[in-house]
Amino acid sequence: MKILVPVKRVVDYNVRVRVKADGTGVELANVKMSMNPFDEIAVEEALRLKEAGKATEVVAVSIGPVQAQETVRTALAMGADRGIVVEVADTVEPLTVAKILKAVVAEENPELVILGKQAIDDDCGQTGQMLAALLGWAQGTFASKVEVGDGTLSVTREVDGGLQTVSLKLPAIITTDLRLNEPRYASLPNIMKAKKKPIAIKPVAEYGIDPAPRLKVLKTTEPAGRKAGVKVASVAELVAKLRDEAGVI
Amino acid sequence: MKTLVLADHDNATLKETTARTVSAVAAIGGEVDVLVAGLGAQAVAAAAAKLAGVSKVLLAEDAALAHGLAEPLTALILSLAPGYDVLAAPASATGKNVMPRVAALLDVMQVSDVVKVVSPDTFERPIYAGNAIQTVQATDAKKVLTIRTAGFPPAAETGTASIETVAAAADPALSSFVGENLSKSERPELPSAKIIVSGGRALGSAEKFQEFILPVADKLGAAIGASRAAVDAGYAPNDQQVGQTGKVVAPDLYIAVGISGAIQHLAGMKDSKVIVAINKDEDAPIFQVADYGLVGDLFTILPELEKAL
Numbered sequence: 001m002k003i004l005v006p007v008k009r010v011v012d013y014n015v016r017v018r019v020k021a022d023g024t025g026v027e028l029a030n031v032k033m034s035m036n037p038f039d040e041i042a043v044e045e046a047l048r049l050k051e052a053g054k055a056t057e058v059v060a061v062s063i064g065p066v067q068a069q070e071t072v073r074t075a076l077a078m079g080a081d082r083g084i085v086v087e088v089a090d091t092v093e094p095l096t097v098a099k100i101l102k103a104v105v106a107e108e109n110p111e112l113v114i115l116g117k118q119a120i121d122d123d124c125g126q127t128g129q130m131l132a133a134l135l136g137w138a139q140g141t142f143a144s145k146v147e148v149g150d151g152t153l154s155v156t157r158e159v160d161g162g163l164q165t166v167s168l169k170l171p172a173i174i175t176t177d178l179r180l181n182e183p184r185y186a187s188l189p190n191i192m193k194a195k196k197k198p199i200a201i202k203p204v205a206e207y208g209i210d211p212a213p214r215l216k217v218l219k220t221t222e223p224a225g226r227k228a229g230v231k232v233a234s235v236a237e238l239v240a241k242l243r244d245e246a247g248v249i
Numbered sequence: 250m251k252t253l254v255l256a257d258h259d260n261a262t263l264k265e266t267t268a269r270t271v272s273a274v275a276a277i278g279g280e281v282d283v284l285v286a287g288l289g290a291q292a293v294a295a296a297a298a299k300l301a302g303v304s305k306v307l308l309a310e311d312a313a314l315a316h317g318l319a320e321p322l323t324a325l326i327l328s329l330a331p332g333y334d335v336l337a338a339p340a341s342a343t344g345k346n347v348m349p350r351v352a353a354l355l356d357v358m359q360v361s362d363v364v365k366v367v368s369p370d371t372f373e374r375p376i377y378a379g380n381a382i383q384t385v386q387a388t389d390a391k392k393v394l395t396i397r398t399a400g401f402p403p404a405a406e407t408g409t410a411s412i413e414t415v416a417a418a419a420d421p422a423l424s425s426f427v428g429e430n431l432s433k434s435e436r437p438e439l440p441s442a443k444i445i446v447s448g449g450r451a452l453g454s455a456e457k458f459q460e461f462i463l464p465v466a467d468k469l470g471a472a473i474g475a476s477r478a479a480v481d482a483g484y485a486p487n488d489q490q491v492g493q494t495g496k497v498v499a500p501d502l503y504i505a506v507g508i509s510g511a512i513q514h515l516a517g518m519k520d521s522k523v524i525v526a527i528n529k530d531e532d533a534p535i536f537q538v539a540d541y542g543l544v545g546d547l548f549t550i551l552p553e554l555e556k557a558l
Contacts, residue, residue, distance in 0.1 A: 008265070051309055095356075121376065123377070129350045164428075166426055201374060214358035214456065220381050220382070231543070232541050235554050246522075248522065249558065
C-alpha cells in the first residue's frame, strides 16, 4: 500500500502572530515557519504503518511556495521515501488544494492519504474532507487510532461526546487528531540521508487547475483584546467578587 | 435567500448548538429550514420545530444516517441543496466532518467557523488560533458555512414550524459504524454550559483531576474542561479539551485551574464573560486574560472554594 501525505508550511506554532497595521493580513516577514503540527502526526502515522509492514512507500507532497521544499525535506528526514512540491505563487484555498491533490492522487495511485485535520494558520479544517469528496472515497476524520484490515481501515475518531469507531473501505482518507501519535524527531543521520532523497518540483500550471481564490479577504483585524483584571488574595474574596461584582454565581 | 441548517443531535435530543446556529443565520435573512438526519429522531425534529425563526423542519430517517457518517449524510444534503442558497451547520464534530465534503461536491469554498455574519455574503472568522479576525466575502453563488456557536445566543423556543419527512439519499456504502465510547455525564455539555471548570497539567494525575475539579464543578453545576496538556497526559478525556483544536467555549464563568494559558488554550475560552485563573505561578499568561486571579496551590484552594460556594 502506498501512502500519500500532504504537508503544509505554516507559521511555527510557538510564534505569536501579529496583524499588519494596514489590515491586509498578518506579519509573515522573518517569522519562523515549520511543518503544520497535524501534518507531522500524519507523516508519523504513515511511517508507523510502513514500519509495521502495512505500507510499502510513503510520499510527502506540499503545495506552496518554493520554500515548501523545506517542509517536504523535513518529512523525508522523518523517513518518507520521496517528495513532491507543487509550486504555487500565492495562498491557495483548501478547495484548490484538494483539486491539486486529486490530480496528484491520479498520478501516484496511493491507497491511503493521511492529512492533518486542520492547518494552524487558516484554521479551515477542510482539505481532507474535500479531497475525499472529489475522489469519492471514504473519510475518517479526527483520527486517534488507525488499524489496517483486509481492504478496510478501522478508524477511531475524536467526536464531541467521546470516541467513535468507523470502518472505511480502501482507498480512503484519514485526517489526524492530536492523540493519534507523537511524531518523531528527525535524527542527524536521517537529515543527511534526506538530502539525497528525490523531490519532484511541479508548477501548478501543469495540472490545469484555476488557483484563483473564491473567498475575497476584505480585511484582517486584531481580535478584541481582554485586559488583565485583578488578583484576589483569598478564596473568600474570590467568591465575594464572583457573587457581588460579577454576579455569575 | 433560503438557508438550510444541519441539526446537531444524538437522535434523542437536539443540541443547543443548533439553536445557536439558527440565530446566527437569521442575520442572513430569508427563510431558515432545519434538517434533522438520523434514526428514531422524531423528538429531535419536534424540538427543532420550536426554534424561533425556523420555517420548516426536514426529517430524514435511515439506518445509514443513525451515526452521522459523512458519506450518506453528504448525499442527503446534496439532494436537498438545489433548494437552498446557504447551507450551514454548527462547527461541531459532525458539521466539521460533513460540510467540507458537501462544499467540495458543490464546487464551493466553505467559510469555516463563522463568528459574525456581516452581510449575506460576508463573514468574520478567526485565523491563527484567534489571533486575527478575517473578514471574507464568499463569491460562490451558494454559501457553505460552519458556525462557531459560542458567540451566538440560542434561538428562543417560541416557534411552530411544520415537520416534513424527506427521503434519505442512496448510501454510497463507503464506510460503516463500528461502535462508540461516549462519556456519560449528567453535567451540562461544554458548548452550552453557563459555567465551566477547567483543569490543566498541574493537577498531576487523572485521580487528582477527578478528586479536585469534580467537587467544585458539582457545586456550581458546571461542565468540565481541560487543557490540551491535561488531555494528552490522560487526566481528562479528549472531548473535554478546550482550545484552538478542541472545543471553543464562551460561558458566563470560566475557571481555569492549573492552566498556564498557552495561546492555543486561550483561543478556546477568551470570549468567556468572566474568567477566573487559579495558578501557583503568578507570571502565568492566563492571568493576562483573567478578570480574577488567585495565586496559590490549587490543592488547597479548590477544597476551600468548594466549601465557600
